[in-house]
Amino acid sequence: MAYTLRDFGSYTVGGHLHHVAQGEIREIQVTRDTAIPYDPRGHFAVAQTYVQYFIPATRRDAPPVVLVHGGGMSGSTWETTPDGRPGWLHRLLDRGYEVHVVDMVERGRAGFAPQVMGPDPILRSLEEAWALFRFGPAAGFDDRRPFSGQQFPVHALSALAARFAPRWIGTSGLQTAGLLAVLARTGPAFVICHSQGGEMTFDAYAARPDLFSGIVAIEPSALPAGQTSFAQCPLTLVQGDYLDAAPHWSARRDAWATLFTRVTKAGAPARLIDTVTEVATGGSHMLMMDRHSDAVLEAAVSVP
Known part of the structure; x- marks a missing residue:
């Protein structure tokens, strides 16, 4: 791979700018040798979305691709896998796509403004990730014993956890607004979203379908509200393996199938990719990081 x-x-x-009028000036020690007066009052830039963009020298004649990460993560989801392989960002660039990698509001390089976000954020533990992302049974965490045939490189679990970002629970509306602002800048784009990112993507699509040329939703944890039509926007849903591991995953699988059936019955273009039968067994919730991630991308985006 070279590009x-x-x-x-x-x-x-x-x-937006947030004005704080309360508080008093106090001295703070910013380094071991320097103290300065700090005033908590003033105007602060908050709720912005950060995007890093890449345009290949030989750009494909296609809409830009926008990559939207999931909950408690950032745009690093798409860059390099936890065990050091090229991520989907590099694979898409190698195929000539212009790519915009999003850090949603209050994640990664979008920055943090906890004083305006409400209750304290949560941070995902390794134990939670092990079970929630379907790497293995809860009893297998201590000795890192995964599900049989697991594609995620479980020896790199700590490297994945190093990328986890604090997550405020009530920011979905802000994140949807941020994604709409991204798409207003890029123009109609092909959006690839993961997990919680599916909620913001579907909500943004409902508000401005003209800004979408297609959606690939990797195991979205929320579905479109109401009877959103996908007549003008090809929709692809992608699911991994071990979906009988917990009731909430079985429920999500059924919900994806129901959405697919509704969309196709309405005559809209849609695909439901079961990677177990169409790519390989052993896919986790983190399909873009699994060992067969390149093949999953090929199936989902159909790039030569």
């Missing part, structure tokens, strides 16, 4: 970039950079969109 040359014509341009790359970053930008922020959305957000």
